[in-house]
Structure formats: C-alpha cells, structure tokens
Amino acid sequence: MEEVAAHESLKRSLSTKDLIIYGIIFMIPVAPVAFYGSFLQPANGMVALAYLVGMIAMLFTGFSYATMSHRYPYSGSVYTYVQQGTTPALGFIGGWGICLDYLLIPTITYLISASFGHELLPGVPAWAWIIFIAIFNTIVNLAGVNIVSRISWLLFGLQALVLLTFIALTLRLAFLGEIRPTTTAFYNPAHFNFHGVLQATGIVIVSYLGFDAISTLAEEATEPRKSVGRAIIGAIVGIGSLFVITTWLAGWVAPHYQSLNPATAFSQIINRVGGPVFTKFTDFVVVLSFGLAGGQEGQTAVSRILYAMGRDGILPRPLAYLHPKHRTPWAAIILVGIISLIFSLTLDQDTVSNLVSFGALFGFLLLNLSVVYRFYIRGKKTVLNTIKYLVSPLIGFFVSLWIFLSLAPAAKIVGGIWLVIGLIILLISTRGFRKPTPKLDL
Template identity: 35%
Template sequence: MTDVEQSTGLAPRLGLRGVVLFGLAYMTPLIVLGTFGIVAESTGGAVPTAYLLALVAMLFTAVSYGRMAARFPVAGSAYTYVRRAIDSRVGFLVGWAVLLDYFFLPMVIWLIGAAYLNAQFPGVPSWLWLVGFILLTTVLNVLGIQVAARANFLLMVFQVLVIAFFFALSLRQVVADGGSLVSSTPFFPAGATFGTISAGAALAAYAFLGFDAVTTLTEETKDPRKTIPRAILLTALIGGAIFVLLAYATQLVHPGSAFDDSSSAAFEIAKTIGGNLFGSVFLAGLVVAQFASGIAAQAGASRLMYAMGRDGVLPKKVFAYLHPRLRTPAFGIGLVGIVGLVALTLDVSTSTSFINFGAFTAFTFVNLSVIALYLRERGPVLTGLVFPAIGAVVDVWLLTNLDGIALTLGLVWLGLGVVYLAVLTRGFRAAPPEMAFEE
C-alpha cells in the first residue's frame, strides 16, 4: 500500500484523462440539447449566447477551484477548502449545503433517464427503469474508481458520437434549406434582450456543475497538485465549448424559441434533421448520457460523505468505511442509491429544485476561500483577489436568480445544518472534529 493509501485510505490511480472524463460525464454534454427548448424560451432564441456567458462566468470560479485543489489536495471539495481557509464551522455548513446538491443530483439524473425510456417504451413501468439505473451505477462504483472510469470512457465515446452526428446533420440541414453556416442571428436574435439572455445564462450555468466534482477525486489522482487544477479548467473549457457549438448549430437549424413542446424540443429537431431513425439514436444517446452522469454523480457524492465521515463530522464508523479489498466508500455509494429510490414518488421538476442551492453556495465560498488565503499570505493579485471576487459576485447573482422553491428548500436544509452543528459543537463552543492529513 502506498503512503497516500496508508494516510487517507484512498488509492491514487487516475490520470488527467480519467479525471476530465468524470467531470465531463458529470456535466453531461448532451444536457444542452435536453434543455434546449427551455433555455431558448428564456432567452428569446439566444441559447449559444447564454452558454457563452455562463462559460465566462464559471471560468472565474474554476480558477479558484484549481488554486484550492493545488493547495489542499485531499477529498472533500468545497467543504475541505472552506474549513482550511476560513473556519471549520463555516466549512461544515458549506459541506452541508453542498451535500444537498451532491446527494440528490444522482436521483434527478436517474429520474430523467427513466423518463426518457418510459416515453419510448410506455409498456415498461417507469420504476423498473429507475431501479435498473440505480443498481447498475451502484455496482460499477462499488467495484472501484478504475472500473467506473473505464465504463465512463465507453459511454462518453457514444455520447460524443451522438453529439457529432447531431451537429453535422444540423449544419447539413441549414445548407439544404439555403441558409448560411456563419451567422450572428443565433447569438443576437431580434427578440432577445440583455435581461432575457442573463436569465438564460443563470439557467445554462446549471449545466456546468460538473467541473467542481473532479475535486472529490483528488486523493485517487496521480500528482493531484498539477492534475486536478488542469482537469478543472479542461472540464469547464471542453464542456463549455461543446455547449456553445452545439447550441449554435441547433439554434441555426431552428431559429427562435417556438416549439410544440419546449421540454422535448431536441426530439423535434432530431427528427427534422435525421428522420425517425436518428430520433431513436438521439434518444439512446440521451439515456447513455444520463447513465454516465449518474456514475460520476454517485461517485462524487460518496467521496464527499467519506471526507465528512473521516473528519468525524458525520458518524465515522459508518461514513468513513472503505471496502477492505476494493478500497471504495461502499456505504456512501449504497446510501446514495437508496436515496435515489425516493424518485419513485417525485417528478423531474420537483426533484430538480433540490440541487441548485448547494452548488452556488459552494461556488461562492470557494471564491471567498481564495480571497481569505490571499489576505493572509498575499500572492498573485489577479488569481488571488480579482478573479475570485468576480466569481463570488457572479455566483451570488446566480444564487439569487433561483426560483422560490429552490431557495426555500435550500434555506430549510441549511437551517437543519445549523441545528446539527449546534449539537455537534455543544452550542458552537467547540470546533467540528477534523482529521489531520498528510498533503
């Protein structure tokens, strides 16, 4: 067993490619098509502009995540960074808020995948698809990070092929209709305003939530001080480039924001550009994308719970358990799978409202952590102060643009975290327990 395995329990086996693939799988590049109609309605037909604005905004936060990952190369993501840079109690509350996002996101992913399949095969009960998703992803994640990474690679290859075909068929359709492949209309349509594009960017930013998930794999990555920061930026840049290009081609072949059903607009467009056969292939791509994303989301959630359990913030004997042979946080993986069964009683819109509050709370505090380190230690002004300040402002703006249900649920969850923290620290008189790491 290596020194890292002895000190932390997790084994460093992933390279840059594996980490980036996990981040991209978490982001699910095909999500830009799954939500295309909704973003188009919000922006007035300027979907690529919304994703471009969201990409620029997220890059500031990605730089902050990279700096913190290089400084603290341990599992836990935002939770670990805030406890080390600001305060252990604040770190706990950020971890608690992020847990809402990480814990329920796999459930949402599995629910959407089951909905796609149920729409195509209405004779098969939706619960059967959901349970199938949960069992397959749970088994792959328990078997180990390398097995899950190989599965993700194969699934990402298929997803990328579907994206490539959709992109090429869209451009072919534009040419066949006598249109131009170079146009500013998809970026600046007549009906769009700064307000509508900003609202669309707030929605489009949800598609970038995967870039921070790669930090949960820090202790399972070779040379994490270099690999993780690179992986964070590459995940955000590659994912953002795919979002913008695909949105541009799709908006080019279908200008404006009028659809028979905005929630399934991509199916409408897929059949237009490739007929019923490609419509079926596109559906398969969406299902595969949800499966790959579910693997990454479940892995990320289990690693966050493992970090909090190892610190003693959550019951250590349970949450810090690693399978003795596979070296995976089997209990956390299984718990996420069990929580996924809650989706049997929920619809997509209700379950989605759970996940956004924690993400933007974490983004904000990671930027504030970089600023806190700068104020104590100084360093580069641009990446230590200016970039994180811009990132924090943008993240707060995105947070305040969430709908009322998401904000209410998020605040209730945070309130429960404050109560638990008060019990854990005997009325805030003691710091939450923390484990010392070899970094």
C-alpha cells in the same frame, strides 16, 4: 463486508484525462437535448450566447477550485477547501450545503433517464427504469472509481458520436442549401434582450455545476496538485465549447424558435437533420447518459464528500469505512444509493430542478471567499496575487451570488432548512462549540 479503518487511503488510479472526461460526462454533453426547449423563450432563441456567457462566468469559480486543489489535494471538495482556508465549522456548513446538490443530482438524472426510457419502451414503467439504474450504479460505484471511469469513457464515446453526427448532418444540409448558416443563436437583432439572455444564463449555468465533482476525486488522482485544477478548467472549457457549438447549429436548423414545442424542441431538430432512426438512437444515448453517466458520477462525488466528513468525525465514522478489496467508501455509496432511489420514486422533475442548484451555489460563494481570505488577506499583496486571489474569486463570488439570489423561493426555503439541519449537527458534534470542530489533520 469487512469494515476497515477509516484512515486507510483511497486507490490512486486517475490521470488528468480521466478527470477531464469524468467532469465532462458529469455535466452530460447531450444535456441540450433534454433542456434546450426550456432555454429558448427566456433567451429569445439566443441559447448559444447564454451557454457562452455561462462558461465564462463559471471559469472564475473554476480558477478558485484550481487554486485550492493545488494547495489542498484531498477529497471533500468545498468541505475540505473552506475548512482549510477559513475555519472547520464554516467548512462543514459549506460541505453540508453542497451535499444537497449532489444528493439531488442522481435523482434528477434518474428521472430524466426514466422519462426518455419510457418513451423508447412504453411497456416498461418509469419506476422500473429508476430501480434498475439505481441498483446498477450502486454496484458499479462499489466496484471502484476505475470502473466508473471506464464507463465514463464509453459513454463519452457514445455522446461524442451523437454530437459529431448531428454536426455532420447539419453541415451537410447547409452545403445542400436546405438550411442557412445564421448567427441568431448568438445575436438575434429582432428579439435581442440582454436581460433575457442573462435570465437564460441563470438557468443554463446549472449544466456547468458538475465541474466541482472533479475535486472530490483528488485522493484517487495520481498527481492531484497538478491534475485536479487542470481538469476542472479543461472540463469547463470542453463542455462549454460542446454546448455552444451544438446550440449554435441548432439555431441553423430552426432559426424560428417560436415554432418549436418547448418540451420536444431539440428532438424536433434532431429528427429534421437525421430522421426517426437517428432520433431514436439519440434518445437511447440520452437514457444512458443521464441514468448511468450522470447518476454514477453524482453518487461517486457525494460519497467522497461524506467519506471525508466521516473520516474527520463530524459525521458518523462508518461513512469513511473502505472496502478491503476495492478501497471504496462502501457505506457512503450504499447510503447515497438508497437516498437517491427514495427521492427518485417520490419527487418530480420540476421540484428537484428547483432545488438542485442551491447547495452548489452556496458552496461556490464560500469557496471564492475562502480563496480571498487564505491567499490574499493572509498572503502577499502583489499585483499578480491581487488578480489571482482577489479580483478573480470576487468575480466568481458575485456571479454565483447573482444566480443564487435568482433561485426560486421554494429552493431557498428547502435549502435554508437543509443548512439549519447542518448547523444542528454541528452544534451537537461540538457540544455547542465547547469542543473543537473536527477537521482534516494535514
């Protein structure tokens, strides 16, 4: 491959609809199939309420992203936004932190996909699924974000088919009188405990973290100042609505959640409404959705952040080299593919699950404060600006802080080590801050 200059631009081809679908697929509409059982006990069955609270909470950070993406329509996400809103050094630390999240997202999606794939085809070992998926996703990413987008649309269609079929079959059972509509997924008077709902919200909110990935494609969007912010809000509302409706209807099918096996809770519900054939098809879609959709888009997102850091010179410049034909950051894509493959073959799902939220939440904290600093403290203090640039981002900040503080100790320790490594890189690249921290020249 011929290395091309780092200053050449990415290919602009994505519409607002493409970005929304990208974000929704990144957050995986069929995610409750894999995670529903782990939410039941802390929420006392009120999983739909936990998803609804999580959606509302994440919207405030989404508004901060929309503000920044309109002002700074460039790749790099938190790295670029915090860098431009505050200081380049803080921007690097924020971007470095969120890289941990994005490096682990393909890992956890590969592990979940391999687990479901092994259940479908017991003769194929999980490691074989992981190797195939990692290589396939790397090839697709090298071919260009428009190919990733087309696959996203296809996988969105399959996931929509599963969810619409589930909804139709559930409504059919309700019409036949075999199940009763109930509000227990929102409010269970016999077991209501809002502390438990908030505890579950802290877990389910992980399902919303992928909306940030939309901002990494700003330089591949046709109208980034308008489309990125709209897509972020649209994706949060869209995926949140799907999560709420799906888990609400699951509560109709199994209102006595204590009888479900947490490891296979949603599969039991799927089997009840659609039988074994529909259950197998759902498992197949889960394999594709986690392994291809989640894995591809996680690799796409982190490679664009590394591309931005390489372009600025804070990380090695080869990370910003673009393929001469496809105009994709090929060095960053291959690096992420190798790291994801190694992690997936050496780490287990529980370990990765505890670590994956640290980087995103740390980035959210800095981003919300950057909006306050850049647009409120340094801007005009009108009533509207107070709401948009002070109240809203502070709500986003404190919601993120609350979830951040509730992370497992192991996640905080590993995340802290990761940030220290980033600080060492920053000190080396700036010679102990004796030279300016590299930044994007606007």
